[in-house]
Structure formats: structure tokens, C-alpha cells
Amino acid sequence: xxKKNPKEWYISNFETFEKKLNGGxxxxxxxxxxxxxxxxxxxxxxxxxxxxxxxxxxxPIVNNNFVPAVNTTPAKVDKKTxxxxxxxxxxxxxxxxxxxxxxxxxxDIKELPRGVFIGSLKRLYKERPQLVDQHLNKVSRIxxxxxxxNTAYAxxxxxxxxxxxxxxxxxxxxxxxxxxxxEQILSVPRxxxxxxxxxxxxxxTNHRGTGSEKYFSNIVSxxxxxxxxxxxxxxxxxxxxEAYHIEKVQAIQKKSxxxxxxxxxxxxxxxxNDINSVLDDENIETHFYGLYLAHGxxxxxxxxxxDHAKPxxxxxxxxxxxxxxxxxxxxxGKIIVRKDAQKTNAYQSNKTILxxxxxxxxxxxxxxIFADDVKCSHGATVGQLDxxxxxxxxxxxxxxxxxxxxxxxxxxxxxxEKVKIEPLKEQLNHMIFEHLKKVEILNL
Amino acid sequence: xxxxxxxxxxxxxxxxxxxINLLINAGEVHAIMGPxxxxxxxxxxxxxxxxxxxVTEGEVYFDGKNILEMNPETRAREGxxxxxxxPIEIAGISNATFLKTALNEIKxxxxxPELTPKEFLDRMKAKAQILGLDETLISRYVNVxxxxxxxxxxxxxxxxxxxxxxxxxxxxxxxxxxxxxxxxSSGVNIYRNxxxxxxxxxxxxxxxxxIQPxxxxxxxxGKIIKTGGKELALELEDKGYDWVKxxxxxxxxx
Ligand SMILES: Nc1ncnc2c1ncn2[C@@H]1O[C@H](COP(=O)(O)OP(=O)(O)OP(=O)(O)O)[C@@H](O)[C@H]1O
Ligand SMILES: [Mg+2]
Numbered sequence: 001x002x003k004k005n006p007k008e009w010y011i012s013n014f015e016t017f018e019k020k021l022n023g024g025x026x027x028x029x030x031x032x033x034x035x036x037x038x039x040x041x042x043x044x045x046x047x048x049x050x051x052x053x054x055x056x057x058x059x060p061i062v063n064n065n066f067v068p069a070v071n072t073t074p075a076k077v078d079k080k081t082x083x084x085x086x087x088x089x090x091x092x093x094x095x096x097x098x099x100x101x102x103x104x105x106x107x108d109i110k111e112l113p114r115g116v117f118i119g120s121l122k123r124l125y126k127e128r129p130q131l132v133d134q135h136l137n138k139v140s141r142i143x144x145x146x147x148x149x150n151t152a153y154a155x156x157x158x159x160x161x162x163x164x165x166x167x168x169x170x171x172x173x174x175x176x177x178x179x180x181x182x183e184q185i186l187s188v189p190r191x192x193x194x195x196x197x198x199x200x201x202x203x204x205t206n207h208r209g210t211g212s213e214k215y216f217s218n219i220v221s222x223x224x225x226x227x228x229x230x231x232x233x234x235x236x237x238x239x240x241x242e243a244y245h246i247e248k249v250q251a252i253q254k255k256s257x258x259x260x261x262x263x264x265x266x267x268x269x270x271x272x273n274d275i276n277s278v279l280d281d282e283n284i285e286t287h288f289y290g291l292y293l294a295h296g297x298x299x300x301x302x303x304x305x306x307d308h309a310k311p312x313x314x315x316x317x318x319x320x321x322x323x324x325x326x327x328x329x330x331x332x333g334k335i336i337v338r339k340d341a342q343k344t345n346a347y348q349s350n351k352t353i354l355x356x357x358x359x360x361x362x363x364x365x366x367x368x369i370f371a372d373d374v375k376c377s378h379g380a381t382v383g384q385l386d387x388x389x390x391x392x393x394x395x396x397x398x399x400x401x402x403x404x405x406x407x408x409x410x411x412x413x414x415x416x417e418k419v420k421i422e423p424l425k426e427q428l429n430h431m432i433f434e435h436l437k438k439v440e441i442l443n444l
Numbered sequence: 445x446x447x448x449x450x451x452x453x454x455x456x457x458x459x460x461x462x463x464i465n466l467l468i469n470a471g472e473v474h475a476i477m478g479p480x481x482x483x484x485x486x487x488x489x490x491x492x493x494x495x496x497x498x499v500t501e502g503e504v505y506f507d508g509k510n511i512l513e514m515n516p517e518t519r520a521r522e523g524x525x526x527x528x529x530x531p532i533e534i535a536g537i538s539n540a541t542f543l544k545t546a547l548n549e550i551k552x553x554x555x556x557p558e559l560t561p562k563e564f565l566d567r568m569k570a571k572a573q574i575l576g577l578d579e580t581l582i583s584r585y586v587n588v589x590x591x592x593x594x595x596x597x598x599x600x601x602x603x604x605x606x607x608x609x610x611x612x613x614x615x616x617x618x619x620x621x622x623x624x625x626x627x628x629s630s631g632v633n634i635y636r637n638x639x640x641x642x643x644x645x646x647x648x649x650x651x652x653x654x655i656q657p658x659x660x661x662x663x664x665x666g667k668i669i670k671t672g673g674k675e676l677a678l679e680l681e682d683k684g685y686d687w688v689k690x691x692x693x694x695x696x697x698x
Contacts, residue, residue, distance in 0.1 A: 389496045392532040396546040396602065397520035397553070406537050413536030413585075429536075443541045444561075 009065045010040060010149055016071050017153065024252060028133045029125060029154075036142060036151035043145040055330040055362045056272055056301040058146075061244045066186035066216045068153045069099035075179045075211070082106055085175060085208045087236075089423035091116055092173040092204070099178055100187035100217075101156050117161040119173055121190055131161065139222035140250035143420045147248055150220045155220075157190035160203065164196035164226070171202040171232075171421060176219075178243065179211035191221040195229035195257075202232040204424070207402045209240035209267070213264040217243040223251035223259070227281075230258045232420060238431060239267035240309065241296060246436060248274040248285035255281035262419060263290040263319075264428060265300050266435040276305040276409040279313040279341075286367065291428075292325035293435050294359075301330035308341040311371075317348040320415050322408060324436055334366040341371045345387035348378040353411055355436075385411075405433060445641050447489075451502035453573045457559060460486045462666035463502070466612070471638040475652055476645045478663035479685050484645045485529055486693055487663070490613045492526040493519045503672045506610065520546075521553035523609030527599035527616050529645075539598075540568065542586045543605050550606060571604040575631050592619040600631040608624040611635070613644045617651040629654030649681040662688050 014037055018025050045062045046053035075098055082096055096106035102120035109118055117124060125132045139234050143149045158174050165192060178187050195201050207217060211213040225231050231251075239245050246274070251259055263273055277286050292300045307314035313320075331350045352361040365378040385407045393403035412432055419425050426442060433440040446468040453461040460483045468474055478482055490497045491504065493516035504511050511519050534542065535538050548558050559567065559599075568582050575597050587595050603611055613632070617625055632655050636642065640691060652674060660676040661668045662686065669678070669692035680688070 054517075283445065345618040387496065388494075389532045389534065391492075391496075391516060392528060393534070393542075394516040395492050395494075395520055395526055396542070396606065397517050398542075398546050399517050400515070402545065403517075406534055406542070409536045410534045416536065439538070441541070441545070443536075443538045444544060 003063060004065055006045060006062045006065070007145075008042060010068070010152070011037060013068055013071055014152065016156050017068060020070060027125075027129070029129075029136065031065045032137050033152050033154060036137070036148045037166045039142050040145055040148040040152055041329050043146040043148055052303065055413040056270065056299065058270065058272070061216055061246075061270060063183060064214070064216070067183050068188070069101055070155055071154060072099070072180070072183050072185060074101065075099060076105075077106065077179055079106060081210060082177070083173060085177065085206065087173060087204060087206060087424055087427050090171070092171045092419055095158055095172065095174045097156070097158070097174065097176045097189060099180065099185050099215075100176065100189045102188035113166045113168065115163040116166055117159065117169060119159060121157040121159045121192060122155060124161065124192070128161070132192070134174070135194070135222065135224065136190070139224060139252055140220055140248060143248070146218055146246050147188075147220055150190060150218050153186070153188045155219075156261070157192065158205070160192070160193045160194045160201060162199045163202050165198045166196065167200045168202070173186075173204045173206060175208065178209045178215045178217060178218065178239065180213045180215065181211050182213065184213050185215045187215060187217045189217070189219045191219070193221065193233075194224045195226060195231045197227045197229060200230040201227070202234075202421070204234040204236065204421075207235075207237045207239055207245065207267075214242045214244075217246070217331060219247040221247065221249045223249065225251065225253045225257040225259055227255045227439065228257060229254070229299070231305040231381055232260045232262075234262045234421075234424070235264065236266060237265045237271065237427070238435070241267055241269060242300065244270050246272045249276065252280055253276040253277055253284045253286065256283040258285045260418075261289065262415075263288070263302060264415075265292045265294075265302075266431055268300065269298060269300070272303070273301070274303045276307065277315075278307045279309055279315065281310050282312045284310075284313040286315040287418075288315070288317040288319070289413055289415050289418050291329045292319070292321040292329055293432055294321070294329065295436055296326040297326050299328045302331045303334070305334040305336075306346060308335070308337045308344045308346065310340055311342045311344070313341065314345040315347070318415060318418075319350045320412065321354060321361065322355060322411065322436065323361060324355040326356075326358045328359070329361040331361065331363040331380070332366060335363070335368070335376065335378075337369045337371050337374050337376065339370045342373045344371060344374040344376070346374070346376045350380040352382045353408075354382065355385070401439045402441060405439045408432065408436065408438060409441055445507060445618070447505040449503045451490065451504060452500045453486060455486065455496065455674045456498055460497075460666055461490065463668075464668060466472055466661070466668065468641050468643060472659070473636070473642045473655060473657045475657040475660045476643065476663050477647065477660060477677065477680055482663045483666045484663055485614055488526055488614045488645060491612060492516060492524060511583065512528045517549065520606075520608070524612070525603050525606060525608035525610065526612045527596075527603060527614060529614040529618070531587050531595040531599055533588045535588050537586050538583050539586055540582045543568070543594060543602065546606060556694045565682045567605065571601055574604060574634060575601050576627050577601055593621065593624045596620055597624065597628060600628050604631060611640070613642065613646075615645055615647065617646055617648060625651065626654060649677045652677045662691060664692070
């Protein structure tokens, strides 16, 4: 089949989509979608001429005519398949999305504290439409054609609404499984997370792919953390190696809130993460932890943005990567300290290990400071595994390959040790070795 | 046990070892002393197989095998152990994991059965006790957050766990207070027997009060310029190195 111009393709598919919506096409949400479609028509997909996308060539994504998941027949996935992909050995609420669409029967949401909503965006819209109308596409605004594409086709995603003064004890595990044997699918989860005053929530998004076809995950996550709220957001991206994956996370934080964002990337042919938080009041803490492990021809681009709008806040960022073969990494860490944001503490560190001569990283801090009484620091290093350390390990009788694995684990440990869910740590360590195809070393 | 013949070695193109000859028999303790930069750590690293050091001439036989052909892990499995002057930290790897991995590799090489988890744990606890190390050491990461003295003690702990045949101690005494020095020395003395051997690199005579050497060698500018008994260490402590250098110059040894 001949490839269509990408914008025409997604615009022409919209009609089919609208027909499937039935009554849904008369809602305010649909107005947001139609507006996004108009924006899609006027925006261009980014190219390397766009400063923000300079090192990431998205043309392989753009030039593929992916079929929006809503326009396809739902894939059949059984519980056993799901089971193999989950993080285990701790208690959690489970939500499963197949190609971005919620699956009630595969999910398992246990008893929740009163007033808490954990479920699909679709159900949230049925139950509390005004809440969705009020926040969707307002926390995050459309910045590029990918965001517009997500919004135009947004029908479902993960939603969590936590009222004030509630601690949700069990983490929420969300499996986004992309799977098709027949079509190249566009999956567009749209997530909305609102943590009330003095409330706490922990979320694990688990992005996976099965099936034989190439696919494109294009995600937007909108997050509000109200006064004194704490959100731990673990993103673990292990799509299959041919997949394309783009996510924009936009958070707005209120007074004395804490956001811990963990951005752990294994899979995908082209991956782009935009992790943004606005520190919109005083005494806020934002932690951005990242780990990227890539091999073959994988390309992984992480853009982060800590927007210090008010005084006395702290942002702390630690991104580490291990790149092998021809893998390519991009890191861009933006920190803006606005005029009012006196007494800001902002730290940033990016460290990359290259395991081969052909792996490459482009790393760039981007600090824009408009206040005078601030503490900011940033640093970036690129290197190899330490040969002296390798010698130390081998001098105890450990073979070279295993010594390297120990050093890989040691390098990743700075980030892994920040993970608060113990059983998740060992599973992440396992994934590091599995993905890099290195001899595994797990602690006794 | 160990025979070093006319050993020359370079670091980054610069010759550091300039013809070392040394014979160490089972049951012996040898000490090497010498000023900073004379090549003591270089010798230790070359014997353990550090590839940053390039051997340009000479031979080293360990139990009749030419070890210069062997990679570091094979040398370790053959029974060579270097207690490092500056031990490395390995975050994310527990001491138990590290030592179990090492011990199993060594056992497999020798064709011996692996230890059961219980045997391994018991052994860790017993050896830790000898060195006055807390049992929490077992689950702590290798050398991470250890004080300088703890790192040195941990080297001796590893030695006791792995039971090598030939031990190189590279300034294991430096940075130790007197109590730690006694503990570390007793660890080494517990390990010593007629079948193994020790080469101690040190600047201080005080260690040799606890680990009594059979021979003391003076390394200067990449060569052994004098060899004596344990009284030589006392003399060096007293008079410094200049007189040895002068003596060597007279006999055209430098
Ligand atoms: N990795 C290296 N790169 C460059 N030069 C080195 C390296 N290792 C050793 N050298 C040089 O080789 C010489 C001998 O160093 P070595 O560490 O063997 O001395 P040493 O006798 O152990 O000294 P100290 O008593 O200070 O420990 C020194 O001049 C040192 O600078
Ligand atoms: Mg030295």
C-alpha cells in the first residue's frame, strides 16, 4: 500500500474514528479532540531543524501510516501473556491497556479508600465529566504534532483522582501492552493523575510490546500534585526493539509537594521522553531519576524540564545511561529559575557509559537563571567502564564478562537504589542484563 | 613457589621495573621496602596481571607455570592474591555476592565442589569474626562507605575467604591504627603455613614486628638493590635509604 502524507493520513482516519464514537462525538471532550485535529493540520512534525529535536530523527515514525488503535479490531490477549510481563512479588492494583485501550477483564483493581478513583479515563469521563473537561489538555498544552495527534485520538488512558488526605497504600501497576499480528498500530494513552492535598500515590507504568508488527506508542501524561502531596511515578519502558515510543509528561506541583519521577528505558527503536514539571509554589521538591540502556541501533532521547517559578524549591536530577553497539543517546536537561524563584536549589547530573566505540551520546544542560540568590549545579560525564575496577574484580578470580556485569550494575545502582519498591529493584537489575545481553549478576 | 627472572615492565611507555630477580619458596615471608615511586606497586600489579603494565622482558614462574601468559582471573584461580593499596568500591554488589562468585570460580577451576549457601555463610561469619568485622558486612556493598582502615581489613577478609597460595600485601598497613594493624597481622598469621607464601610491601618496620619476614628486599629505581634478614628493616627505619643507595652505587648495581 502506498504511504500517505502523515497529516492527511491521520486526518482522514479521524472520520472513521468519529463514527465509532456514537454519542461520544457530542461531548466537550470531543471538542478538545477536534481542536487538536485542527492543530495537527496546522503543525508540522518536528525535524532536526527544530532545536528541541536536533539529535532525534523522527522521520521513520512520521513516514509510517500507523492505524489508530480505536479504528482496529481489539487484539485478544490472555491472562497468561499478561502475567509474564508484570512486575511481581509485591501487592498492587493492576490496570491493563491493550493498544492504549483499557481492558476491564485483564485488570484487577482491589478495594480502594473512599473517594479514590483509579481506572480508565473513559470511565472517569462517564462518572465525572466536568473534572476531565476542567483539566484535560490544560495541564499539558499541545507543543508539537505528536501531542496534537495524541489529543485528537485520546479516548482512553490511565486516570487516578486522589482526594485530599488519602494515602493509597498499594502502588498502581499499569501495563500498556501493544500487540498486533496484522496491523501497524498507533496507541495513544492519555493519562491524568491528580493527587490531592496531603495525599500519596505510587504509580508504575509498564510499557511492553508483543506481536509481530511495528507500532507507535504516543503518550501524554498530565499530573497535578496538590499541597503536601507526594507522587512516585515509575515509568519503565520495555517496548520491543522495533517500536517507536514518545511520551510527554507534564506535571504541575503545588506548595510543599513532592514528585519523584523515575524514567527507566530499555526498549524501542526510537524513544523520546519529555519530562516536565512546573514548581508552581514554595517548598516543592522534584526528583528526576533516569536510566537508559540501549544496544543495536536504538535511539533514546530524554528531555527534562524543571521550571522553578517560585522561591524555596528544590529540583534534583540524576540521569545515567549505558549504550552499546551503535546505540545513540540524547540528554537535554533544562532548568529555568524564574525571577521570583529565589533560594532555589537545582542540581543536575548526567553520566553515560559507552560500551562500544560506535555508541554515542549528545548531552546538554540548559540552565536559564533569572534570580540571583540560587544554588544550581550541573555536570555531565561520558566514559567507559573503569579498567582498574575491572582488574580488581578479575584479580579475585571472576571472569572478565562477569566483572563487566558487576560494573554495569554498580553504575546503574545510583538510580536503582532510589527505587522505593524493593522487589522492583531486583527485577530492574535483571532487565538491565537481559536487555544488554550481558551475563547476569544478581545479589544473593 | 614463585620465581621472578630479570623482570622488566613499562607503564605508559616508561620503564619502571628494570630487571627484578626474586625467588620465593613456600612457607616464606618476604618484605619489599623502598622509597615512593620505586616500583613496589608496579611489581605487585604485574604479578597479579594488571594489563596497564606492560612486561617487556623476563619471566615469572608460579609453581612451575609461566604466569605472564595468564589473564588476571586465571592467576587468581592458580592462587595469587593481591591485597590492593587502594581497594575499589563496587556499589550495588554485596560482599556476599562478590565473594561467592569469586570463590565458585576458583573452586570450579580446581575441580572442587561449590560451597552450599549455608557453608558459605558460615565461612563468611567465621572469617569476619577473625578480623573483627561486623556481620552486616555480608550484605553491604563491596567497600562502599568503608573507611580507609575497613577497606584494608576487607582485603584481608577476602584473602581468608579465597585461601590463595601466594599473597601480595601492598601497603596493607598504611592508614591502620595500632589495633587494626594487630588484627590485620593476626589475620595474615592465621593464614600463614608451610605451603603458602607472603610478599609484604611496606614503608614501616612496625608491620614487620607482627608479620615477621624471612627476607627484606630494598627496591630502588626498579631494581632490588639489597637483600637482608628482618634486621635490615630496622636498619632502614633508623637510617633511611641513602646508605643503601650509596652502597649499591659502589658495587655498580644501580
Ligand atoms: N598507571 C600509571 N600511569 C602512569 N604512571 C604510573 C602508573 N602507575 C605507576 N606509575 C609510575 O610508576 C612509578 C612507580 O610507581 P609505583 O606505584 O610502582 O611506586 P611505589 O613504589 O608503589 O610507590 P609508593 O610507595 O608511593 O606506593 C611512579 O613514578 C609512578 O608515577
Ligand atoms: Mg605503591
